[in-house]
Amino acid sequence: MSQILFPVMTEDAEAKGVVVTWFFEDGEQVEVGDLIAEIAMDKVDREIKAEDAGVLRVLVPEEEAVMQGAVIGRIE
Amino acid sequence: MSTAPTTQIQLPLEPEAGRRKLSTAKAMVEAIAQQMHTDEKVFVMGEDVGAYGGIFSSTTGLLDEFGPERVIDTPISETAFIGLGIGAAVEGMRPVVELMFADFFGVCMDQIYNHMAKIHYESGGNVRVPMVLMSAAGGGYSDGAQHSQCLWGTFAHLPGMKVVVPSNPYDAKGLMTAAIRSDDPVIYLFHKGIMGLGWMKKNPRSIGAVPTDAYEVPIGKARVAREGKDVSIVTLSLSVHHSLDVAEKLASEGIDVEVIDLRTVVPLDREAIVASVGKTRRLVVVDEDYQSFGLSGEVIATAAEALPGGLKHVSRVAVPDVPIPYARDLEYSVLPTPARIEAAVRQAVAG
Numbered sequence: 353m354s355q356i357l358f359p360v361m362t363e364d365a366e367a368k369g370v371v372v373t374w375f376f377e378d379g380e381q382v383e384v385g386d387l388i389a390e391i392a393m394d395k396v397d398r399e400i401k402a403e404d405a406g407v408l409r410v411l412v413p414e415e416e417a418v419m420q421g422a423v424i425g426r427i428e
Numbered sequence: 429m430s431t432a433p434t435t436q437i438q439l440p441l442e443p444e445a446g447r448r449k450l451s452t453a454k455a456m457v458e459a460i461a462q463q464m465h466t467d468e469k470v471f472v473m474g475e476d477v478g479a480y481g482g483i484f485s486s487t488t489g490l491l492d493e494f495g496p497e498r499v500i501d502t503p504i505s506e507t508a509f510i511g512l513g514i515g516a517a518v519e520g521m522r523p524v525v526e527l528m529f530a531d532f533f534g535v536c537m538d539q540i541y542n543h544m545a546k547i548h549y550e551s552g553g554n555v556r557v558p559m560v561l562m563s564a565a566g567g568g569y570s571d572g573a574q575h576s577q578c579l580w581g582t583f584a585h586l587p588g589m590k591v592v593v594p595s596n597p598y599d600a601k602g603l604m605t606a607a608i609r610s611d612d613p614v615i616y617l618f619h620k621g622i623m624g625l626g627w628m629k630k631n632p633r634s635i636g637a638v639p640t641d642a643y644e645v646p647i648g649k650a651r652v653a654r655e656g657k658d659v660s661i662v663t664l665s666l667s668v669h670h671s672l673d674v675a676e677k678l679a680s681e682g683i684d685v686e687v688i689d690l691r692t693v694v695p696l697d698r699e700a701i702v703a704s705v706g707k708t709r710r711l712v713v714v715d716e717d718y719q720s721f722g723l724s725g726e727v728i729a730t731a732a733e734a735l736p737g738g739l740k741h742v743s744r745v746a747v748p749d750v751p752i753p754y755a756r757d758l759e760y761s762v763l764p765t766p767a768r769i770e771a772a773v774r775q776a777v778a779g
Contacts, residue, residue: 372626373635375449386448392626397488414630 356425369393378410439646445637451624453485455597459604474526506536517559527563545588566619573751581722591693595668602645650697656686663714710741719746
C-alpha cells in the first residue's frame, strides 16, 4: 500500500490547492506510471503518477481545497 | 493525369481505447508530440504555445520536450505567423499553427482562405500545404462575443480545407494525428468545454480512454455515439456530450435517441447522416454555431435530398443569429443547452 500525497509546491505552509482531476475512479485498478491525478495550486498544474500498482482509493474529491502534503488517496 | 482513384481508399482502423485515461487537452498534446518525434518536419507555432503551454493547454510541455526551435512563440501577428506557416508547409515542413481563438480569424482570413486553402488547387495539386491550423472555439464561460464563437460553418463554407471538430480525448488524439499526417490543409477546432481543464466547467466526458501508440481517426467519418431507433440527433463537439446526457435521461421514459457525432465537418459524412435518419425518420440537428446559412441547414438539406418525403420531423437547436452574449443568463439562453435539446427531442417524437 502507498499513500498519494498532495505535493509541496510553495514555502507557505498554509497554502491550499485542489485536485483538478482523478483519472481513475475509487476502486479501479492502476498500474505503475499511470497518470492518476492532476492537481493545481495558484494556477500551476502538476501531474501525479502511480508509484505502485493496486486499487486506487480516492480520499479527497475533485475541486475540494486541500493542504499541501496532505494524503489525497491510497493505492492498496 | 487521371482524376479517378485507381484503388478503393482504405480508411485507417480505429484501435481499442484501452484502460489509460487522458483529458482531451493531454490527448491533443500527446498526438502532436508523437508526430514531432517521428517527423522532424513537424513544428508548433502560435501565441503562448511555448512557456504558457497554450491558453487552453493544447501545447503544454512541448517547449520543454522539443525546445524553442520547434515550439515557437509568436507575437500577436496572426497574418504574419499563419502566412509563415503556409510558406513553411509549401517548402515541405508540417506546421501545427495555433490561432488562439477561432474568433480571431478575421485579421488573418486572407492567409487562411486565399492561400492555405487554395495553393494546392491553383497549382493543380503540384504544391501541397500540409498544415494544421488549430483553434479554440465555443462558449459557455462568459467570454463575450469575440471569444465564444464556433465558426466551423464559416471555415467549412470555404472550399479547400478539411475541418475537424473532435468531441472527446480519443477522437482528439486520432484526428490530430490524421491532421498532421494529411498532405492537405486542416482546420482543427477544439471546444474549450471538452478539454478537461480544471478552471472551466468540468465535463465528465472530457476525460476518457486513449491508446498509447499513435493512431488515426479517419478524417471524414462520423461516429454513432449512441444507437437508437426513435429520433436522430446529429451533432458535434460539446453538444455531443449534452445530447448523450439528454438521451440517457429520456431512455428511462422509453424514448430511444440515436446520437451521431460528426467529428469532421469537411468532408461531411453524409452517408452516416442519411443512414441514421433513414432509420429513425426524425432529425434534430444540434449545433453551437450560428443557425442560419451554416452546418445545421447543410445537414438537413443532406437528409431532405436523400429522403424526399421520408422525414416525419426536422428541427434544429442552434445559436439564434445574434452575437454570443457576455451575461451568463443571456449566454445560456442562446446556447444549445440540454434543456433546449430535450424539448426538441420531445417535440420530434410527439409529431
